[in-house]
Amino acid sequence: MDTITTDGVVLARTFVGEKDAIIKILTTEAGLVSASAKGIKNMKSKLAAGCGVFTFSEFLLRYDRGKYVVASAKPKEGFYGLSAHIERLSFATYIAELTRTFAPSAEDAKIILPLVLNTLYLLANTNKNMSLVKCVFELRLLCLLGYTPELDCCSLCGDTEQLYFFSPTSGGIVCRSCGKVPDACIVTPDALTAMRYAQGADEKKAFSFALSASDIDEFERCTESMCESVLGKKLSSLTYLKQITGKK
Ligand SMILES: [Zn+2]
Structure with missing residues (x-):
């Protein structure tokens, strides 16, 4: 034993x-x-x-x-602040299910644990925009587990101009001329700048930025769809979270 x-x-x-x-x-x-x-x-x-x-x-x-x-x-x-608040709890439940579903190895678990703890702390103890916390978590988790999306040039042709779309099956940002792929969604310059910052910043600073509600929605759409594409399924806790937050 x-x-x-x-x-x-x-x-x-x-x-x-x-x-x-x-x-x-x-x-x-x-x-x-x-x-x-x-x-x-x-x-x-x-x-x-x-x-x-x-x-x-x-x-x-x-x-x-x-x-x-x-x-x-x-x-x-x-993290007792989570249980007293249905919205905080719903976000945390999704963070937990997403982490579990990626089934990290022992090596990966060591790397992602600080991110998971930091995210739970922000959800439990601060008034940070929870959708922003969620999408930064999704992006950082993808990166730490080896699914880093391409955010600097078109994932399909390598062009660095007119990067207007995000396509999870293409692996990241795509340019205007490649943007006809079926899963491409629009991403604004501000949302893209925020994604690049959240991807590259030090762990402690990754969540420290402000973004408009509509840009957070776009950031979220990109990282959510990337997680869904990598995992091959939609998580039940995400469907529930959408009901709680009134987002589709
Ligand atoms: Zn392209």
């Missing part, structure tokens, strides 16, 4: 039977893992506080007969 000590953030929790739960944790040492949290519904459970959804904890995980079992979970940050 092996044990590992690892930091990790809980991205989902499903109750099983009367008292137990299976939690999905993005860990620094083992990537994305499913682990059994036994007795978690018990009022006196010592695991409950550290195994809540979106909680960042230090875990001791036992690997037993092909499965992880949570032996201990010491919470470091609960």
